[in-house]
Amino acid sequence: MSEIVRLFGARAGAYASFRPDYPAALFDWLASHCAERQRALDIACGNGQASRPLRQHFAQVLACDASIEQLRAAETPAGISLFAANAEAQPLASASLDLIVVAQALHWFATPAFFAEVARLLKPGGIFAAWCYGLMRINGPLDELIDDFYRGTLEGYWPPGRASVNAGYRDIQAPFPRLEAPAFAIEAHWYFTQLTGYLRTWSAVQRWERQQGRDPVSDLEPALLEAWGDSKQPRFVRWPLHLLAGTAH
Template sequence: MNSQPVSQLFGARADAYANFRPHYPPSLFNWLADQCPRRQRALDIACGNGQASYPLLEHFEQVLACDSSLQQLQAGQNQPGLQQFVAEATKQPLPSRSLDLIVVAQALHWFATPAFFAEVRRLLQPGGVFCAWCYSLMRIDSPIDALIDHFYWQTLDGYWPTGRTSVDAGYRDIENPFCPLAPPASSITAHWSLEQLLGYLRTWSAVQRYEQQNGHDPLQQLEPELRQVWGDAKQPRFIQWPLHFLAGTPN
């Protein structure tokens, strides 16, 4: 398989990520803020275009947001109170015990190593909170779900970067090194047209790797089948992605 770094794949389609990735529920950020004794500084690691960074601004005085891809950061928007910078997850240019909250949205599986968790422990103040979450396959209805499941598990088999299996496992395969917290069950929801769904599918890293290695878009075969079962392509459908968490406070 192609060894191109994941950050390069994501950076190559940063605008698509900004346009087509679903948004997290406000209730999640309300819960995170409620867990923090102080709400001065939060850090969003592997922030991408800022889908978790911007909601945190409603709860914290300052939000720091880092990503290894400059293109992803450039696809975001400047907001008062938000400071963005390029950094690797395990090497943060920040003082020890300087953060009240650290979040990782849809990215922990790329760097869930002892070195990363040691860095989290270094950065958090006493009582600080760590929370990572992920989502995998969306659910729409049985006929559409069957097509997307086949595309995910069969067509794209072998094209997902190492670490994606943790998403499929809902992060249950990653040992939580902290005193665990249990966020309330929640999901991402959206009402999307077929074009929005196709735009989202094209942000998948495995779709990009498949296209690079085979010279054609793997969605070319899936799209006609989706159009047939979708019906009116402009008619929005309700889509749901269950969220899975790994959260806790340092001992």
């Protein structure tokens, strides 16, 4: 089991509770580019944040993750089939999928072997799409605290691959003709406890805590609360999405 699988499996429940939902417009756009809408695959599905909205557009959604703990935390509405698998080795027939998505995970396995597997699985003209989001934006004082935490306290604790998120996936070259996409963003109204819960799902936070023996979010919490103000009042939070999409030959 890789370190990434262990890290996300260790806090699967928190991941399900505190990771933000993706915008419906993203899935509308993806579906509009698919010639058929029979089968879609969500790779590294986590708790199913992308799987569930895909079900509104496709007859069947397959969702896999290397973490059993993440799969156990996932919701499984009718029409979604969960299974455990590594991203690079899918137990599925060739040319059997209309769409493959990877939400906030491609940076952990963007290898030639993975893209060869995607090319094998997609029907001719099928769509591949992967997206990521970086740091949230709330307001000046909170953004500054979170940026300092991300780049200062947690420097050296992010697993390899995180640099691709910082680059907005511009450093990943997928072997498919690119699809130009509109700008998408995650938007939410969050309470303070949702912010701190979300920060604790970060892989670097977990690595820092294991090495230092205490929770770094607790150290930051007083300053965050002062900048937030009334903890009973929600704030608007926004994450710009970076989308990498293409069409199979």
